[in-house]
Amino acid sequence: MRTNLVLELLDVPGQLVGVLEPIGGLGANIVTVIHQRDVKTERGTVPVQITLEGDEENLDLVLKELERLGISVIEIDGVLRKEKITTILIGNIVDRDVKDTMDQINQLQGVRVADLDLKMAEEPLESSAKIIVEADYGKRDEVMDKIHKIAENKDFLVISEV
Amino acid sequence: MKICLMGFGAVGQGVARVISLKNDHLNDKYGLDVKIVAVTDTSGAAIAEEGLDPDLLLEIKSKTGKVCDYPEKGISDLDALSVLDQVEYDCLVEVTPTNIQDGEPAKTLMIKAMADKKDVVTSNKGPLALSFSDLIKNAQENDVQFKFEASVGGAMPIINFAQQTLPGCDIESIFGILNGTTNFILSRMTREGSSYENTLQEAQQMGIAETDPTQDVEGIDAACKTVILANSILGMDVTLKDVELDGISRITSESIALAKKEGFLIKLIAEVSSHTLKVSPRLVREGSPYSVEGTLNMATLKTDLADEVTVVGRGAGSIETAAAILSDLVNIWKSK
Ligand SMILES: NC(=O)c1ccc[n+]([C@@H]2O[C@H](COP(=O)([O-])OP(=O)(O)OC[C@H]3O[C@@H](n4cnc5c(N)ncnc54)[C@H](OP(=O)(O)O)[C@@H]3O)[C@@H](O)[C@H]2O)c1
Numbered sequence: 001m002r003t004n005l006v007l008e009l010l011d012v013p014g015q016l017v018g019v020l021e022p023i024g025g026l027g028a029n030i031v032t033v034i035h036q037r038d039v040k041t042e043r044g045t046v047p048v049q050i051t052l053e054g055d056e057e058n059l060d061l062v063l064k065e066l067e068r069l070g071i072s073v074i075e076i077d078g079v080l081r082k083e084k085i086t087t088i089l090i091g092n093i094v095d096r097d098v099k100d101t102m103d104q105i106n107q108l109q110g111v112r113v114a115d116l117d118l119k120m121a122e123e124p125l126e127s128s129a130k131i132i133v134e135a136d137y138g139k140r141d142e143v144m145d146k147i148h149k150i151a152e153n154k155d156f157l158v159i160s161e162v
Numbered sequence: 163m164k165i166c167l168m169g170f171g172a173v174g175q176g177v178a179r180v181i182s183l184k185n186d187h188l189n190d191k192y193g194l195d196v197k198i199v200a201v202t203d204t205s206g207a208a209i210a211e212e213g214l215d216p217d218l219l220l221e222i223k224s225k226t227g228k229v230c231d232y233p234e235k236g237i238s239d240l241d242a243l244s245v246l247d248q249v250e251y252d253c254l255v256e257v258t259p260t261n262i263q264d265g266e267p268a269k270t271l272m273i274k275a276m277a278d279k280k281d282v283v284t285s286n287k288g289p290l291a292l293s294f295s296d297l298i299k300n301a302q303e304n305d306v307q308f309k310f311e312a313s314v315g316g317a318m319p320i321i322n323f324a325q326q327t328l329p330g331c332d333i334e335s336i337f338g339i340l341n342g343t344t345n346f347i348l349s350r351m352t353r354e355g356s357s358y359e360n361t362l363q364e365a366q367q368m369g370i371a372e373t374d375p376t377q378d379v380e381g382i383d384a385a386c387k388t389v390i391l392a393n394s395i396l397g398m399d400v401t402l403k404d405v406e407l408d409g410i411s412r413i414t415s416e417s418i419a420l421a422k423k424e425g426f427l428i429k430l431i432a433e434v435s436s437h438t439l440k441v442s443p444r445l446v447r448e449g450s451p452y453s454v455e456g457t458l459n460m461a462t463l464k465t466d467l468a469d470e471v472t473v474v475g476r477g478a479g480s481i482e483t484a485a486a487i488l489s490d491l492v493n494i495w496k497s498k
Contacts, residue, residue, distance in 0.1 A: 086424055086426065086445060087445075088417050088420055088421055088428070088445065090412050090413070090414060090417050091412075117420055117423070119416035119417070119419065119420055120416075121414055121416050126412070126414050126416075127416070128414055128416045128417035128420055129420075130420040130421070130423070130424065132424075157408060157412045157413075157443070158442075159413075159417065159421070159428055159442075159443045159444060159445055160444060160445065161426070161444065161445045161446075162337055162431055162433075162444045162445065162446050162452060
């Protein structure tokens with residue numbers, strides 16, 4: 001079985017070897033590696049396309065190992081991977097322009113607010129909102145940075161996932 | 163082993179009780195005979211070179227509230243610092259109240275004991291959160307042992323656990339629930355759907371939260387412990403002002419209900435890593451190691467070799483905290 005992965009690596013020497021070595025050790029064969037150093041992202045990462053051959057078990061092991069190494073796999077067999085990020089905000093959510101809060105998050109590339117659940121409290125200052133964001137894999141830090149910035153401006157308490 | 167016990171409140175009395183309970187066992191197993199040669203509280207001191215009777219100490223304290231009423235050996239208005247000069251001892255057990263302004267009187271007492279070449283055991287977070295590197299330096303220069311297992315998580319093993327049981331691992335981060343009072347309040351709000359104010363009041367009536375709950379509910383107590391773990395386990399050099407802080411006083415029953423719908427609980431979590439020192443309410447998965455209830459404490463250590471290791475235990479209590487102090491005493495004794 002063949003699988004195509006797109007990984008996101010920092011463009012520094014040694015990164016690629018650091019990934020290919022452990023893959024080799026897990027019983028999957030590396031068929032091709034395409035390292036596109038000219039398409040650097042804002043965060044200084046470059047996409048690396050790797051084609052692997054092995055049985056399903058070995059490919060699973062590879063994905064687990066990459067996750068353990070903290071390497072984002074952003075695409076598997078042409079499908080972008082998404083992750084769900086749940087956050088709860090407490091504060092004067094409504095008066096501080098809910099739509100603007102959503103818009104600011106949606107402006108991030110590859111990120112969208114998938115669900116919003118508002119609960120009003122007797123005291124408007126203590127309303128809560130649950131926001132579920134669907135983001136391309138590896139964007140968690142960017143999303144959380146954004147939410148923390150909004151919260152700082154609007155005096156919200158941010159309750160994020162551990 | 164002759165100990166000077168500074169402070170005779172919940173923890174100090176717990177120490178007397180566990181010594182009374184366990185001395186025969188310690189004698190049989192390790193040849194360790196713990197003698198309390200001095201004890202102090204705000205009334206003064208009791209001093210006896212041959213050792214005070216722990217049961218009598220407890221009886222006097224519960225009757226009159228003053229250790230200086232100990233028959234023949236009690237001295238009123240003697241301050242703790244002069245006690246250290248008047249008595250022969252091996253180890254200072256420092257259990258006075260936590261002071262997060264300047265760490266006193268504990269800091270001066272501990273530094274004096276170290277300068278006099280005595281080992282030191284404490285449960286007091288104040289001086290550790292404010293002057294950790296100073297204290298460690300003093301201990302090293304004087305070649306004495308300095309142990310503080312009880313200061314984080316009470317009876318939950320964590321500092322000695324990381325240092326002695328996982329010595330080959332690099333600890334990359336620690337995520338934990340390090341304050342029992344706030345865990346009790348949040349667990350109760352989750353179960354009962356009750357408001358923060360009512361639940362806090364209830365916790366105060368049950369003696370779980372203090373009359374002035376600020377240190378607990380604003381996360382200051384957990385932040386002190388965050389500093390202690392960062393310094394002692396992750397080898398950082400930080401103090402209380404380096405910790406980002408959000409307490410639980412803004413948490414509402416509505417926010418807890420929203421979290422529950424998604425299978426999450428809200429817990430006050432301390433995050434300790436080389437890039438983040440933070441105490442804040444966080445979402446944790448129901449059924450995960452973070453979902454411990456009541457006053458329990460827990461911590462998950464992320465390591466390079468052993469992956470994640472989680473410890474759980476009682477974060478407070480007289481006997482429980484004294485148990486951690488006793489572990490430190492036994493460890494010091496075994497290392498001699
Ligand atoms: N309680 C717990 O479960 C627990 C758990 C972990 C860590 N700790 C820490 O352990 C320490 C002791 O806690 P605790 O609960 O035992 O406190 P506590 O019940 O308030 O007892 C404090 C003791 O220190 C004495 N004291 C106060 N000021 C003093 C001074 N300036 N010099 C000498 N003695 C003084 C008090 O005297 P009087 O008796 O005359 O008032 C009392 O005996 C604190 O630092 C606390 O944060 C406690």
